[in-house]
Each structure stands twice: as C-alpha cells, then as structure tokens.
Amino acid sequence: MATVRTPDPNPGWLSDEELEQIRQRLPLVYIEAVPVRVDGMGTVTDVGVLLRATDSGSITRTLVSGRVMYGETLRDALFRHLEKDLGPMAFPQLPASPVPFSVAEYFPFPSPTRFSDDRQHAVSLAYVVPVTGTCDPRQDALELTWLSPAEAATDRVSDEMEGGRGALLRSALASVGVLP
Amino acid sequence: MATVRTPDPNPGWLSDEELEQIRQRLPLVYIEAVPVRVDGMGTVTDVGVLLRATDSGSITRTLVSGRVMYGETLRDALFRHLEKDLGPMAFPQLPASPVPFSVAEYFPFPSPTRFSDDRQHAVSLAYVVPVTGTCDPRQDALELTWLSPAEAATDRVSDEMEGGRGALLRSALASVGVLP
C-alpha cells in the first residue's frame, strides 16, 4: 500500500483485492436508479426492471446500480451506470434535484434495514430517472423489462428482487405518485 | 346562486364577481412553477423569471403561477399555466413526482408566512420545471428573463419579486442544489 499516495491516473479503480478488503472496513457509496417512461404530462406509465442471471443459474430482478468512484460526482456516477446497464441510446433525463427519493442501506449481516448485500455495507442513493430513448442492456444484465406501476408493486415482482429491492421499487412508485 | 347545481359545461370558470366573493371565504389552490434550463447532466444552469408591468406602471418580477380549476389535476393546471405564461413552444418537462419543492401560503393580511397577496388567501404548490423549447411569454407578462442561479439568489432580484416570491425562488434553487 506504500504506493497509494503516488499520483495515480485513475485512483478510483481499485484492484479487486483492494476493493475486497475495503469492503469489510467501510461503507461504500452507491447510486441506484429506477428507469421509467413518462407520458406527455410527466406521469409515470412504465417502470424498468433488470433481469439478471445469477452465478447459480437462477434469474433475479434488480435495479440499475453501482459504486460511486473516487472523484466522481453523484450525477456522473448515475449517468455512467445508466449507460452501462441501459446502453448508450437510453437518453436518461437526470434529475435536477440531487436529493434521492430514498436511501437504501445494505448490510452483509442482519440489520434493522430492509436491505441486504452479501458483499458489503453500502449506502445507496436512489433516484427515479425518466428515459426517452431505446434501452439496450449490456454486460451481465440479460434483459430490461417494462412493467406497469401496478405490476411492479406486486408481491411476486417484489419477491424476485435482489437484496430487498422490492421495497425500494415500491418506494420509487410512491415517490412519483403511482403506488397502488 | 340557485343555478349552481345545474350542470355547467365549465363550472370552474366562475364569474369575476363570484370569484371575488369566494376569495374572501376560502383559501384557493394555486400552482407555481420556476422554469429552468438544465445541462446534459441535469444540473440547472439558468432560471426563468417573468417581468410584469403592474397597473401602477412599475415593473415587478414574478413566477409562473395560477389557480387550479374545479376538476383539474395539478398536472393539468401546471401545464396550462406554463403554456399561458411561456407560450406553446416551451416544451416543459413536468415532474414525475407530484410533491412540490415548497408550499407557499399567501395571505392578504400580516401572517407568520413569508408570502402575501392582496387579493386572497392562496395555498400554492411550487415546482421546478425544466423547459427544453423556446419561451415566448404571452398575456400580461412582458418578458421572460433567464438568470444564473447566483444572480437569481441576490437580494436585488429577491426585492423585486412580488409577494415575497424571492424566498420561494431561493428555495427552488436550494431544492436543485444550486443555491449559493
């Protein structure tokens, strides 16, 4: 670790091993996004949920999410992860307000919060983000599914979401006035 | 008033006299909008303020605002008043969330709130609304001026705003993270 203070062209990109170690010492800053489609009056009509294949072969649902890097603003992180998960043609409308609709606290052990993450303690700022373009998920996300608000709020969808994110998805619906 | 319960094709359009009377009996529901321009990352770069000529010949600054009619949703009222004050080519992006950044309470007499209106008691739900098109004010608004957030927050601008709306404008800047 002696080289840490040497100027680093990209210091936020920790090695996997370093990140693994830090994950057990400090909470990480995450952003999370619920992509939505809105009609001409701004009302949310559809909610985007990612389907992901897990290592064990099962399918789970999740949201756009990822770590905020050293030196990166929340807006930049939000944009980067939206592009990573939805592709370059999604044209997200980032929120004017930096205040999240909810803050999800993920812990790797039982906690009073509704959220869990085996890997780490993460504090995740969650945003609803209208997208106006075409979503084409890349990477490990298999598919983006658009659900109606009513469908997104069901127990069935909620039970399929990773780490308790069903509660976060419902909170997102509540924040835009479409929770049944 | 015997005809009130007769079906009315446009019941929200009270006569001036009726409205004048009701204004002294009930609080009215208003919406208020702060039009903004945002950059590609959603950050607010400019804030729109209306210049209005008063009956006495002086010039004051104000925000997009107006009454919510009977049977009209807040979204519809917001859209109608934005179009009235900014013209049909402003292309406002109505918020996905119906929760205002602030609620301004206007009273026709001294009150604990920061807001006053000689005509009435109004409860006004205020929103920040990004506009992407060309603004061309109609009606009694003379001009729309775009200010930087720093300029919009100055005492000079605040002092020129009608009814204490300088405080509301500053709250709008705070809500989108650009209040100096």
Add this chain to the structure above:
Amino acid sequence: MATVRTPDPNPGWLSDEELEQIRQRLPLVYIEAVPVRVDGMGTVTDVGVLLRATDSGSITRTLVSGRVMYGETLRDALFRHLEKDLGPMAFPQLPASPVPFSVAEYFPFPSPTRFSDDRQHAVSLAYVVPVTGTCDPRQDALELTWLSPAEAATDRVSDEMEGGRGALLRSALASVGVLP
C-alpha cells in the same frame, strides 16, 4: 350572498349551504395526517388509523383529515384536526418542514388520480406526524387503531380505507422508510 363582503368575525366558517355550493365550483384545500409512534432513534414503529362508522352502518378506515379554513396556516389546520381527531393529549410533533410527503387529489368523478371523494374536489397535503401522548379520538371517529407498518401496508387494510387512502397510507410508510 350580498353580505359576503361585510366584515365577518369568522369568515372561514361558511354555512353548510354555502360550502355545499362552493364545493361544486372550486377545489378545496385539505390537510391529512398519518399519526405514528417512533422509537428513540426516530424509526416509525406504529401507524395510527381511524375507524369510522358510516351513515349506512358499515365501518371504514380513514386518516386524520380536514379542511383548511380561510386565514388559517397549514400548521394551524394540521394541529386543529389532529386535536379534533386524536384528542388534546396526543402531543403531536408537527413537522419542521412544510413540504408534504404526498399530495392527494380527490375528485367526485372518475379521474386519473387514485383518490375519490363523493362530496368535492379536494387537494390534500399529507404529513406523517409523530405523536408522543395519549390518543383519545372524539367526534365521529370511533376508534384509533395502531398497526405495525407491515400490517398497515396489507391489501386488507388498504381495501378498508376510504376514497383510496390505502395508497396514501402506503406512500406514508415509504416516505419514512418502513414500507415492506
């Protein structure tokens, strides 16, 4: 109505007939409160719901709610209705922020919102209010029931709530981070 402009010691107290007429011409301003109990760390542990006997003899659930009078601040209206519905010993902690967690729009006819009210068009600002004392409902409310957040979010409770307020109750839970 000729006497309307005569000074009135209590102008907000319209006669029943006057209110009935105005209800069909203008949206009314309402406040709504979800009383909660919190633990020492501020986490919501219980949610208060009112049981009300309807004229037809059935029982429905509802929230603390009521009209904002002419000349009355939202805080004053919130306090007055909390005292009316929960009694004088409830000791509500009114919110420092005047921004509601949600705005419910009630219409007397089918609308795009989730809320309905046979009597009127009402725009209701809804708040979560911790109470620290003893609640003793008066008036037409029969009983205050304390529910766990999980129970308050169930379809069973939601279906028993008047005018679509189940969605508002769930939004309240979401706003304080306890929606399942």
Add this chain to the structure above:
Amino acid sequence: MATVRTPDPNPGWLSDEELEQIRQRLPLVYIEAVPVRVDGMGTVTDVGVLLRATDSGSITRTLVSGRVMYGETLRDALFRHLEKDLGPMAFPQLPASPVPFSVAEYFPFPSPTRFSDDRQHAVSLAYVVPVTGTCDPRQDALELTWLSPAEAATDRVSDEMEGGRGALLRSALASVGVLP
C-alpha cells in the same frame, strides 16, 4: 493489510494511517446535521452552528458532521455525532424519514459542487434535527451558537462556514420554510 480479513471486534475503527490511505481511493459516507429549536407548532425558531478553533488559530463555523462507520446505520451515525458534538443532554428528535434534505459532495480538488474538503472526497447526507434539551458541545467544538434563521442566512455567517457549508445551511433553512 494481511490482517484485514481477520475477525475484528470493531472493524470500523481504522487506524489513522489506513483511513488516510483509503481517503484517497474511495468516497466516504458522512452525515451532517443542522440542530434547530422549534416552537410548539413545529416552526424553526433557532438554528445551531458550531464555532471551531482551527489549527492555525482562526475561528470557523461548521455543522454537526462525521463519518458513518462500517456496520453502522445512518440513524446510529446521526445520533452518535449529535451526542459527540452537542453532548448527552441535547435530546435530538431524529427524523422519521431517512431522506436527507440535501446531499453535499465534498471534494479535495476543484469540482462542480459547492463543497470542498482538503482531506477527502465525502458524500454527506444532511438532516435538520430538532433538539429539545441542553446542548453542551464537547471535543474540539468550542461553542454552539444559536442564530435566528435570518441571521443564519446572511453572507457574513455563510462566509465563515467551512468548506462551503454556508450553502448547505441555507438549504436547510429552505427545507423547513424559513429561508428569507
């Protein structure tokens, strides 16, 4: 660093050196609190600002703030830092809602945000917290000063605040409806 993965009774307490290194690789999670006094109706009447003596002998103003430890909830961190900075008899009323009024992003280099911190990149969730007891600052905070909202919003106070926190203090005032 080989011992990092060994069970640690208090893993969040990094050595000063470890923390120094991590501070240059990852954004840290902070909480920040603006202590306030409220009247019986919930209106903010006074705002608490800490006076701190810097190493160079000058005096600056700041807010209650501090790091969130590994495994600690935001509520626990908020309570711990309030107690550390205001003493054990302050009796803070932690917010029912976990959503901050603002998120301040501090960078150790020039950035598009309004906030700076020579030591680190920190993402700070900021809350307004009513206190009902007696504040008795300990540690390096010299004094807690209570200001009126109008005074807290002045340029003079703002200029004395560390790291751009004057903007955060004004946003706090805006969030509770008392920004002039």
